[in-house]
Amino acid sequence: MSALNPQAGPPAPTPGAPVPSADVDDNTITIAVMGATGSGKTTFINLASGQSDLEVGPGLQSCTNNIQATKPFKLDGREVVMIDTPGFDDTTKTDTEVLRMIALYLETTVSSYKAGKKLSGVLYLHSISDRRMGGTSTRNFKMFRELCGTEALKNVVILTTMWEGVDINAGEAREMELGTTDIFFKPALDEGAQMLRHAAQTARSAHSVLRYLIKNHPLPLQIQRELVDQKKELSKTAAGSELERGLMKQAERYKKDLEEARREMKEARAKEKKELNTEIKRLESNIAKMRQESQELDSRYKKEREEEPLNERSGPAVGSKYTGVLGILRIGAVFAS
Numbered sequence: 001m002s003a004l005n006p007q008a009g010p011p012a013p014t015p016g017a018p019v020p021s022a023d024v025d026d027n028t029i030t031i032a033v034m035g036a037t038g039s040g041k042t043t044f045i046n047l048a049s050g051q052s053d054l055e056v057g058p059g060l061q062s063c064t065n066n067i068q069a070t071k072p073f074k075l076d077g078r079e080v081v082m083i084d085t086p087g088f089d090d091t092t093k094t095d096t097e098v099l100r101m102i103a104l105y106l107e108t109t110v111s112s113y114k115a116g117k118k119l120s121g122v123l124y125l126h127s128i129s130d131r132r133m134g135g136t137s138t139r140n141f142k143m144f145r146e147l148c149g150t151e152a153l154k155n156v157v158i159l160t161t162m163w164e165g166v167d168i169n170a171g172e173a174r175e176m177e178l179g180t181t182d183i184f185f186k187p188a189l190d191e192g193a194q195m196l197r198h199a200a201q202t203a204r205s206a207h208s209v210l211r212y213l214i215k216n217h218p219l220p221l222q223i224q225r226e227l228v229d230q231k232k233e234l235s236k237t238a239a240g241s242e243l244e245r246g247l248m249k250q251a252e253r254y255k256k257d258l259e260e261a262r263r264e265m266k267e268a269r270a271k272e273k274k275e276l277n278t279e280i281k282r283l284e285s286n287i288a289k290m291r292q293e294s295q296e297l298d299s300r301y302k303k304e305r306e307e308e309p310l311n312e313r314s315g316p317a318v319g320s321k322y323t324g325v326l327g328i329l330r331i332g333a334v335f336a337s
Helices: 041-049 095-108 134-148 150-154 166-179 186-189 203-210 220-230 236-266 270-307
Strands: 030-036 072-076 078-085 121-127 156-161 193-197
Touching: 030 041, 030 134, 041 078, 041 121, 041 203, 095 134, 095 220, 095 236, 095 270, 121 134, 121 150, 134 150, 134 186, 134 220, 134 236, 150 156, 156 166, 156 186, 166 186, 166 193, 220 236, 236 270
Parallel strands: 030 078, 030 121, 121 156, 156 193
Antiparallel strands: 072 078
16 A cells, blocks of 8 residues: 655656647557545546546535546656546436446447557545545445456556545544455455555646556456457446345335335324325335336447447547436346235
8 A cells, every 4th residue: 555645756747738639549548537426536637637628516416427538638758538437426326327327438439448448547536534434435436346357456546535634644544444444445455456645636646646557558447348358238247236236235125115104004194194105106106117227227228339339539528328327237026026
């Protein structure tokens, strides 16, 4: 585990010196940036690239509604493109929608594996100001692990951010816990990932981080190999299976809520029955919708993949073709009466 000193290393080049063409060629370094909502992904990308095209959210609500990419910029003589992705705790999209967006982008764009491109690295951002790594953060990182797979972890940097908002001793204690606890980042670090600090909001610090990645041998992510080489359906990928496990737990909670509402309905007075009936209808409607989406998951993904032509440019703003509903994975049986 490494603590990055942003003042170390050679002087940074002019931040984000633009390249005239926005096209991605075979020599372009492509780096994906992932992590929870509010961890500073878009801010870091804008800082590193010297660009301000990507929208930054001022509060808790996510601003990365679509997958976004920077224009190519120069770092140490290399041409770099960074890809901004929504987190699996996005405030405007379900985890299933986020998975479909990322899968479609990695599979079908010019900067994708199908087009012969591999990622030189992946940054996973985590705010050190979070007092604990709760269920949402843990789930987010599990999904990230399944997207990457074990082999690609050697090209992963787990980057802690927001150091300016914490006491240094408290931050270092959290950093130690994250890096040495099995349910947090330790397994990924044991497989070759690195853990660094983005301790200063400067281009110099951001570029120091990127230098750990631009020298990497590019590798495909596990989900790219599963979708392209192994031709798996999205629901059969490791990320899809991990998502399903979480959804099954959620489905069980819905089922318990519905059963409880029905029990209360038998004992309720007239006014309470009206309120409970509304809640029961809402739950039943959600269940029906989830069943339908579950049945259509892979067919919808296949249809949208066929409709999405191979982009001729790296820069998504991926737009509406990468948004929409991704069906809940195979949970209809949970609600079977």
